Amino acid sequence: MPGPGTHPEPDARPLPVREAADLATRVLDEVERAVVGKRHPLTLVLAAILAKGHVLIEDLPGLGKTLSARSFAQVLGLDFARAQFTPDLLPADLTGSFLYDQRRSEFEFRPGPVFAGLLLADEINRTPPKTQSALLEAMQERQVTVEGRTFPLPDPFCVLATANPVEYEGTYPLPEAQLDRFLLRVGFGYPGADDEYDVVSRRVARRREETELEPLTDAAGLRALQATVETVRIDESVGRYCVALAAETRTHAHVQVGASPRGSLGLALAARAFAVVRGRDYVVPEDVKAVARPVLGHRISIKPELWMSEASGSSVVDEVLKRVPTPATLERR
Amino acid sequence: MSSGPQREGAPLVALLGATGVVLVLLLGVWAATAGPDDAFRSDGPDPDRITTSAPTAPPSTSAPAPPAADDDGALDDSDAGWLAVVLGGVIFLAAALVVLAAVALAQSGLRRLRAPAPAPAPRDRRPDDDPDLTVVDAVTRDADVQREILATGGTTPRNAIVECWHRFEVQADRAGIPREPWETSSEFTLRLLDLAGADGHAVARLAELYREARFSEHEVGEEHRVAALEALRRIHQGPRAAVRAAGGGVQP
Numbered sequence: 001m002p003g004p005g006t007h008p009e010p011d012a013r014p015l016p017v018r019e020a021a022d023l024a025t026r027v028l029d030e031v032e033r034a035v036v037g038k039r040h041p042l043t044l045v046l047a048a049i050l051a052k053g054h055v056l057i058e059d060l061p062g063l064g065k066t067l068s069a070r071s072f073a074q075v076l077g078l079d080f081a082r083a084q085f086t087p088d089l090l091p092a093d094l095t096g097s098f099l100y101d102q103r104r105s106e107f108e109f110r111p112g113p114v115f116a117g118l119l120l121a122d123e124i125n126r127t128p129p130k131t132q133s134a135l136l137e138a139m140q141e142r143q144v145t146v147e148g149r150t151f152p153l154p155d156p157f158c159v160l161a162t163a164n165p166v167e168y169e170g171t172y173p174l175p176e177a178q179l180d181r182f183l184l185r186v187g188f189g190y191p192g193a194d195d196e197y198d199v200v201s202r203r204v205a206r207r208r209e210e211t212e213l214e215p216l217t218d219a220a221g222l223r224a225l226q227a228t229v230e231t232v233r234i235d236e237s238v239g240r241y242c243v244a245l246a247a248e249t250r251t252h253a254h255v256q257v258g259a260s261p262r263g264s265l266g267l268a269l270a271a272r273a274f275a276v277v278r279g280r281d282y283v284v285p286e287d288v289k290a291v292a293r294p295v296l297g298h299r300i301s302i303k304p305e306l307w308m309s310e311a312s313g314s315s316v317v318d319e320v321l322k323r324v325p326t327p328a329t330l331e332r333r
Numbered sequence: 334m335s336s337g338p339q340r341e342g343a344p345l346v347a348l349l350g351a352t353g354v355v356l357v358l359l360l361g362v363w364a365a366t367a368g369p370d371d372a373f374r375s376d377g378p379d380p381d382r383i384t385t386s387a388p389t390a391p392p393s394t395s396a397p398a399p400p401a402a403d404d405d406g407a408l409d410d411s412d413a414g415w416l417a418v419v420l421g422g423v424i425f426l427a428a429a430l431v432v433l434a435a436v437a438l439a440q441s442g443l444r445r446l447r448a449p450a451p452a453p454a455p456r457d458r459r460p461d462d463d464p465d466l467t468v469v470d471a472v473t474r475d476a477d478v479q480r481e482i483l484a485t486g487g488t489t490p491r492n493a494i495v496e497c498w499h500r501f502e503v504q505a506d507r508a509g510i511p512r513e514p515w516e517t518s519s520e521f522t523l524r525l526l527d528l529a530g531a532d533g534h535a536v537a538r539l540a541e542l543y544r545e546a547r548f549s550e551h552e553v554g555e556e557h558r559v560a561a562l563e564a565l566r567r568i569h570q571g572p573r574a575a576v577r578a579a580g581g582g583v584q585p
Binding site: 325328 | 549
């Protein structure tokens with residue numbers, strides 16, 4: 001891990017897309033040893049990491065949010081830090097602060113947990129907005145400024161934040177402007193009966209709590225994967241499809257505020273990473289559809305009069321996907 | 334999301350509810366106006382109006398009794414007037430509501446007649462179902478043209494593969510299965526070829542070649558055209574076998 005204030009790593013060389021897809025598949029297989037039966041949400045989380053994005057995992061307790069973050073950190077060979085967000089957490093507890101070194105008679109910067117390759121921000125909605133915005137600023141800028149000095153964060157840097165969607169007492173829900181900084185919001189949901197039994201039987205068979213996962217790459221390997229995503233081509237018709245989807249959310253009858261241009265950009269970026277996981281160096285419209293719900297759902301504000309109804313960001317995205325025409329079959333070159 | 338039938342029934346329910354509320358209110362107004370004596374109890378019929386064949390009383394020599402100071406049992410003129418007004422209003426309102434309900438029902442019926450038939454649900458095939466013979470017919474009839482387009486059509490192998498794939502949409506249109514605008518070409522064609530009972534591996538291979546030709550910048554050469562021709566040949570085998578199984582011909 002580079003120390004705080006060091007220069008970011010040089011640009012990594014992209015891998016051949018087949019090699020990248022093979023590595024991504026092995027990473028998912030390995031993570032799935034710990035998080036059972038959640039292949040699709042895990043694929044989405046990996047796609048977000050490959051797209052250099054951050055993920056908000058919103059689900060009920062006990063569904064593997066923390067376990068999945070820890071598992072990805074292990075398998076991707078990243079430094080892992082966990083910050084439990086509580087009402088008394090201060091921004092300096094996250095970013096770090098200057099402490100006085102009496103031997104050298106000078107102030108020394110002691111980095112906080114944000115200086116990690118993969119940060120698990122557990123229960124991010126339990127801390128006040130001041131601390132939330134300190135983290136979200138670090139996520140966006142990929143650097144922190146303390147006492148007038150700027151420290152770049154390690155590369156790669158990824159935040160997996162968790163939130164419990166049903167408890168409201170003593171929580172500070174993230175405002176829409178801050179939710180927008182997460183590339184994806186995913187939920188794991190309850191496992192099926194067979195998968196749940198698999199969780200039980202595996203735990204009994206290994207005779208201990210934790211699952212040891214094998215690191216399949218490291219920070220440099222992940223940078224190479226991320227560089228591969230940057231080589232993925234997106235046809236103009238597919239790019240315009242992303243823009244049309246985001247724009248359609250702004251005119252939907254249930255919507256107060258629709259997805260911003262960051263939403264259409266997020267669609268394109270996540271779809272590129274999803275294409276790499278699928279073994280392609282070009283994006284097809286099905287990639288965009290696959291990531292549309294987790295990319296756009298949390299960027300949509302529903303009208304207040306519909307808060308008690310079943311209308312939600314995800315339902316709006318579903319309807320938008322049934323309205324917006326997909327790219328034409330024929331496009332001569 | 335509410336369903337169609339629920340929406341259609343909602344105005345009628347609201348109308349009946351409103352009618353009930355109006356009737357209850359009118360009853361309340363009448364009861365308040367008439368007072369508790371008339372609303373909740375009665376002294377029975379007016380004794381003056383009871384016609385009985387009473388025995389003729391013997392002529393009296395005394396002076397006739399003075400008339401009663403107050404006659405509680407009978408409706409006076411003002412009560413009868415109120416009751417007539419209230420009853421008239423109730424009857425008028427009820428008639429108006431019946432007319433309104435009839436108009437609403439007629440409008441709803443007309444709307445139902447004018448409305449286009451609901452779009453048929455997408456035709457999907459279960460694994461144990463037989464191929465859809467309409468689709469099979471459309472695919473097999475066009476097979477030679479489609480093969481010709483792929484083999485010699487298009488200015489480049491890339492265009493030939495894309496045009497060949499697009500031909501499936503033409504066949505689907507002839508079979509009465511138009512592509513929805515929100516459906517991607519691949520989603521739609523995979524659904525169509527599943528209905529036709531085509532070989533899934535060959536369909537996946539041709540879909541891969543189509544996607545590469547349409548959305549990538551890869552060099553698409555003659556080897557891709559050859560691979561596409563082979564995939565198309567295997568795709569056509571399934572529907573042709575279905576035609577043979579159906580007795581060599583399919584009714585359109």
